[in-house]
Amino acid sequence: MKNKTYVLVIIALITLSFSSMAQRVDRTNFKAGVHAGVPFGDISDLANFEIGLDLGYHWALSELIDAGLSTGFMNVFVNNDTVDFGSFVLEGDFPNIQYLPVAAALRIYPTYDFKLGADVGYAVGVNQGNSGGLYIRPMVGVNVGRSTEVNISYVKISDDYDFSMAALGILFLF
Incomplete structure (x- = not known):
């Protein structure tokens, strides 16, 4: 009798988990949006x-966990003036970092x-001389409507220099 009870409880739990997954799957999967950030660390001397x-x-x-893939494009606007890194000084017209x-x-x-x-992966350097690096972006998001999310994040790219940034973004869910 005990074995039948355990089997029924296990079947009920499996059924409930599938039904909650089905409800969760009905939510949107594709996301697109924009963000703006303020660089700090070494990169803040340049941008x-x-x-x-x-x-x-x-x-x-x-019901509680999503996994997926993310990509995008990041453009850091560089100040076109003299940049002092202590041991050396850069002068001239610098390209944006992408x-x-x-x-x-x-x-x-x-x-x-x-x-x-x-998000954890690799940031491919787009502009000339940019080798890219390990990409880590922890974030916190809040739904502000049925298909809109506002989030804040910290971006860290392990490159030849310290690229760190705080960002505020908006995502639209499709």
């Missing part, structure tokens, strides 16, 4: 503003309207 495009596709793993991040994404949903997560 003071960043703007970017965010694209992502997520799959529901459960990255194309390619990353795995994970989101945890404590509630439907609030999410925590991170």
Whole structure:
């Protein structure tokens, strides 16, 4: 009798998990948006503003967790003046610093309207002389409508210099 009870409880739990996954899967999967950031660390000596495009596709793993892929484009506007790094000074017309991040994404949903997560991957350097580097972007997001999310994030790219940035973004969910 005990074995039948355990089997029935396990079947009920599996059924409930599939039904909650089905409800979660009905939510949107494709995301597109923009963000603006303020660089700090070594890069702040060279630039003071960043703007970017965010694209992502997520799959529901459960009611609380999404995993997916993210990419986009980041353009850091460089100050075209003299930059003093202490041991050497750069002068001249500097190109903007550009990255194309390619990353795995994970989101945890404590509630439907609030999410925590991170993107981890590689930021491909687009402009000449930019080698790219390891890309890490933890974030916190809040749904402000049925198909709109506002998020704040910290971006870290391990390059030849310290690229760190705080960003505010808006995503549209499709």
